[in-house]
Amino acid sequence: MRFFESGLKRWQRVAGMSLLILILFSFLPLNIYPQKNSNYFPENPLEGSKIFVIKGCVKCHAIRGEGGNIGPDLGKITFKNTLLDMAGIMWNHFPFMSERMEEEKIDWPKFSSGEMSSLIAYLYYINYFDEPGNAKKGEALFSEKGCAKCHVVEGRGGNAGPSLSKFKRDYSPIFMAQAMWNHGSEMEATMKKLGIKRPQFKDKEMIDLSAYVRREARGEKREYGFMLPGNPREGKRQFNQKGCIKCHSINGIGGKVGPDLGKKAEELRRSLNEVAGLMWNHWPNMYKKMIEMKIVVPSFSGKEMADIIAYLYFLGYFDEKGDIKKGEINFKEKGCIKCHNFKGKEMVGPNLRKLTNTTSIEVAADMWNHAPMMKDKMTKLKVQWPKFKKGEVADLMEYLRSLKR
Numbered sequence: 001m002r003f004f005e006s007g008l009k010r011w012q013r014v015a016g017m018s019l020l021i022l023i024l025f026s027f028l029p030l031n032i033y034p035q036k037n038s039n040y041f042p043e044n045p046l047e048g049s050k051i052f053v054i055k056g057c058v059k060c061h062a063i064r065g066e067g068g069n070i071g072p073d074l075g076k077i078t079f080k081n082t083l084l085d086m087a088g089i090m091w092n093h094f095p096f097m098s099e100r101m102e103e104e105k106i107d108w109p110k111f112s113s114g115e116m117s118s119l120i121a122y123l124y125y126i127n128y129f130d131e132p133g134n135a136k137k138g139e140a141l142f143s144e145k146g147c148a149k150c151h152v153v154e155g156r157g158g159n160a161g162p163s164l165s166k167f168k169r170d171y172s173p174i175f176m177a178q179a180m181w182n183h184g185s186e187m188e189a190t191m192k193k194l195g196i197k198r199p200q201f202k203d204k205e206m207i208d209l210s211a212y213v214r215r216e217a218r219g220e221k222r223e224y225g226f227m228l229p230g231n232p233r234e235g236k237r238q239f240n241q242k243g244c245i246k247c248h249s250i251n252g253i254g255g256k257v258g259p260d261l262g263k264k265a266e267e268l269r270r271s272l273n274e275v276a277g278l279m280w281n282h283w284p285n286m287y288k289k290m291i292e293m294k295i296v297v298p299s300f301s302g303k304e305m306a307d308i309i310a311y312l313y314f315l316g317y318f319d320e321k322g323d324i325k326k327g328e329i330n331f332k333e334k335g336c337i338k339c340h341n342f343k344g345k346e347m348v349g350p351n352l353r354k355l356t357n358t359t360s361i362e363v364a365a366d367m368w369n370h371a372p373m374m375k376d377k378m379t380k381l382k383v384q385w386p387k388f389k390k391g392e393v394a395d396l397m398e399y400l401r402s403l404k405r
Contacts, residue, residue, distance in 0.1 A: 034363060042233065085319075
């Protein structure tokens with residue numbers, strides 16, 4: 001227990017409360033891996049943190065400073081890729097990874113499709129949590145953005161809004177997003193009454209502002225201060241139930257009042273505090289439209305807000321349908337045809353016409369598990385290791401699926 005407590009303190013020092021969540025989940029018992037179907041949103045994207053440790057990924061890769069340094073720190077990389085694109089990245093780096101693992105005498109791990117699903121979802125999700133903000137910059141923003149005109153911090157500021165000094169010292173970023181949404185109409189009315197220009201937040205400003213408020217907060221900490229992750233699958237249900245779908249469509253399905261959020265997936269792949277800033281910036285227009293359409297403005301609990309934001313974060317995770325023709329070209333140009341031909345000749349690799357594992361996550365697992373064997377055979381045949389660009393694995397998969405059909 002003492003080791004566990006010291007580990008928690010160390011993680012808090014390294015990356016603040018948001019990153020603490022990641023290590024916490026590596027200690028928890030892992031559920032079964034249900035995401036075999038690549039079109040399912042994960043229920044808990046942090047389950048893969050335990051896979052990251054168990055399979056030895058942590059021996060070579062760190063997550064924001066914690067772990068090995070043989071490969072890049074994966075916590076400092078923002079993965080703006082679909083599931084198959086991430087499988088392609090892993091494939092592209094295989095020759096270097098395998099050489100280093102041989103040098104370090106690290107066994108090549110194998111993954112079931114469920115384990116691979118959990119791992120990739122985890123890596124995709126890491127940047128959902130904010131890095132520690134700059135409280136000093138946040139203090140300047142508190143004055144520049146006009147927050148001090150309504151809110152008191154340490155006895156300084158206005159009294160139109162609640163004192164931020166009373167916030168709990170370990171409040172989570174979800175609290176900020178939830179409060180700004182639920183009290184948006186009240187804040188809007190107060191700013192109009194006082195003649196205060198509504199501030200806009202960009203880049204990392206909300207993260208820095210949140211760091212300042214947390215630094216100055218004097219409320220008692222809760223017994224368990226960490227924030228549980230959002231559930232993207234539940235978030236999808238809440239998005240419909242709360243009526244968000246009435247104004248926003250997801251890839252063409254839903255309302256047309258606001259933008260199609262499915263087409264803005266990359267813009268929404270931001271950290272919690274950044275999303276809170278986006279919601280604040282767009283609140284006036286959203287509120288005006290809801291009043292015009294006589295839609296009751298929904299309120300959200302902390303968990304509901306976490307789930308919806310996690311759902312929006314994962315909108316760009318799934319692959320669009322690939323291009324069969326491009327896939328056929330890649331199959332030949334990348335050298336796949338040298339080992340997997342369809343003309344009755346003896347094949348070096350298996351007959352891909354009989355491919356049974358056709359979901360994205362099954363393909364990702366197969367590419368990883370069979371990479372060492374493929375490398376040996378390609379070396380003997382003097383075939384160059386192919387590299388895949390964005391979208392090419394999806395095109396290749398669509399071509400192989402077409403052969404089966």
